[in-house]
Amino acid sequence: MLWLITGGIGCGKSEFAHELALTVGREGIRLSCPPFPEGRTRTKHRDVDNEPHFPWTYTDADETLANKLNAINMESNIFRADRRVIVMDSLSGWLRGLYEQIQEDTPEADNRIDRAWQEVLAAILSFEGKMIVITEEISAGLSMSLREQGYAYRLAAANRRLLEASTTLYRMTAGMATEVKGYRLKRGTLVDENIYTDR
Structure with a gap:
């Protein structure tokens, strides 16, 4: 089961993901990376001592992220997968970090x-347990470099793929979550979605 949380920078996505995790699981793994790779601190986490009923494991969402997700997926039994929720914070920050690692502007680097x-993306989409993915909505200015365009188009395409696979999409605005896709909402699609049938 996949929940997607999107919004702008600093709008409260991480805090909301934490609260959501407490409602859908009994233990959590937080895979975190900084929103910007250069000189920014990582997301601050709550004091785990305040939540003895909900143990957290924290690890970096680094270059081995796909391997970490696949390992968690493969090593989970059905009972553990139902209790545990993975929080990926954030997909957009991880992609920024990837661009920072690969600086060359060549077809091979691309x-x-x-x-x-x-x-x-394949590791996220094939994950069989509960996962909350935090990402950003892309906004573009008038003059973007080719690298910035590549980042924007990759993230936008990934957000669309994750939206199709997700159970619920929340959009954060100034600390307030709005349910954009969920059990109470339906888009005009040709197939049944959530609890509503097509007419």
Whole structure:
């Protein structure tokens, strides 16, 4: 089961993901990376001592992220997978970090970025347990470099794929969550969605 949380930078996505995790699981693994790779601190976490009923494990969402997700997926038994929720914070920050690692502006570098990116998306989409993915909505200015355009289009395409696979999409605005896709909402699609049937 996949929940998607999107919104702008600093709008409260991480805090909301934490609260959501407490309602859908009994233990959590938080895979975190900084929103920006250069000189920013990682997301601050709550004091785990305040939540003895909900144990957290924290680890970095680094270059081995796809392997970590696959390992968690493969090593989970059905009971554990139902109790545990994975929080990926954040997909957009991880992609920024990937661009920071691969600085060359060559077709081969672009292929390396794409391969690593597709591995992470495949690991998320094939995950069989509960997962909350935090990402950002892309906004573009008038003058973006080719690298910035590549980042924007990759993330936007990934957000669309994750939306189709997710149970619920929340959009955060100034600390308030709005349910955009969920059990109470329906889009005009040709197939049954959630609890509503097509007419």
